[in-house]
Amino acid sequence: MIRFEHVTKRFQDGTEALKDVSLVLPTSELTAIIGPSGCGKTTLMKMINKLEKPTTGSIYIDEKPINDLDEVQLRRSIGYVIQRIGLFPHMTISDNVALVPKLLEWSKPKKEERVRELLELVGLDPAVYMERYPLELSGGQQQRVGVVRALAGDPNIVLMDEPFSALDPISREQLQDELRNLQQTINKTIVFVTHDMDEALKIADTIIVMRAGQVEQIGTPQQLIDNPANEFVRSFIGVERINQKRTFGERRLVEFLDLFTDNWTGDFEEISADTTIEHAFLQLDKSDQDYLAIVKEDRIVAYANDRDLLKAALAKVTEVTV
CATH class of the missing domain: 3.90.1280.20 (CBS domain Like)
Structure with a gap:
């Protein structure tokens, strides 16, 4: 379980990215954080692995304050998928996926077994793709590799920062479906930042709607559709979606x-x-x-x-x- 307790983030120019945020992210569920640009959603996510640190307040993972945890060890224990994919072009797909297991000093057979297992999990034949390089793959295939690389060290928590937003609509929808099906197998605590309400409604167990550094509503997709907390949430979801339902x-x-x-x-x-x-x-x-x-x-x-x-x-x- 990830818990934020009265967290405020204030930058040097005085901008408050987060304002006294308290919330709990459910364990073994996919939580989508959504809101307009500049609302603080990415800042909130980055605080989980200490890429951003709170000005005031505390963050806990399994009731342990992360301020007491070593940054490097914490980040190696949390999967991270970014929008730009971030694969190393000079490394094979196998080496890219095995990056964290290598840092964790896994044995070679264990690393290879893990790479094969994960590639099969997302429909990439290990015999075909392990020794290829990122530029030999399509955008959708590269993002699949980015997702499984985040899972390679078998983390309990995976952070995903708008991972599909740069893909074409067809690839994006396919990866949304695959992520939802994958989560049924791996049951990780996934924190997924998106600006796309359709994406959030499709993949999330829980949705956090943010505005101006504050949480406007937390609920399941059905709860947000049936009972928007206020006019902002109703407008952000869209009257058309509510009426369609x-x-x-x-x-x-x-x-x-x-x-x-x-x-x-x-x-x-x-x-x-x-x-x-x-x-x-x-x-x-x-x-x-x-x-x-x-x-x-x-x-x-x-x-x-x-x-x-x-x-x-x-x-x-x-x-x-x-």
Whole structure:
């Protein structure tokens, strides 16, 4: 668990990037931090690995104040993915991914095994890509390598600073889907900075909306859509998105199967594919399960959690495959 306690960040010119921020980032969940430019979202994230330090206040990881932790050791224990990817062009993909394990003095067999495991996890064949160089990969492939490099040392926390914003729309959407599916496997505490509300609604378990160095609202995507805390949050989410959720809430699950999850190994509750999205939200809320198993013609055809349902509720009709 990451906890901020009355954190203020004031720069030398007097600018207050953060103003008395207190919040808790849930463990093993993906938290998106969103807000307009200059709102303090990147500063907030960078404080977790001490790239920025608070003027006043304290930050805790698992109830240990990070002020007492060595900066180098702390940063090696936290994965970090940046917008510009940051791969070293003169190093092979294998060497790029193994950078932190090398610093942690892992054995060569252990490093190679970890590289292979991670590349396979994001759909890059190790036999094809391990000895290639970054410039031989597409932008989307390079960003996949950037993501798995952040996971190489098996950190509990991963920071992601607008990692997909420089990609083309198709690559960006693919990586959003892959990150969401990847998180179901790795269950890391991911802090994801973005300026894109659609991206936040799609991938996040929890969303933090910021403005002018302060937190305006914290909640799940569904909570933000259903109950914006104030006019700023409502405007930032967008009335169109809110209305889309309400309008398409009566559409049936069967119309959105391509947007849902193919596999789920945990517990679930079954629901008919003919059920409306609105009723699916209600059933999931009443159940004690994270997922609904969607049944069509007596067999399970997909799985959906609250984010999947929200994604379907916000989808445009033209994007849906029946």
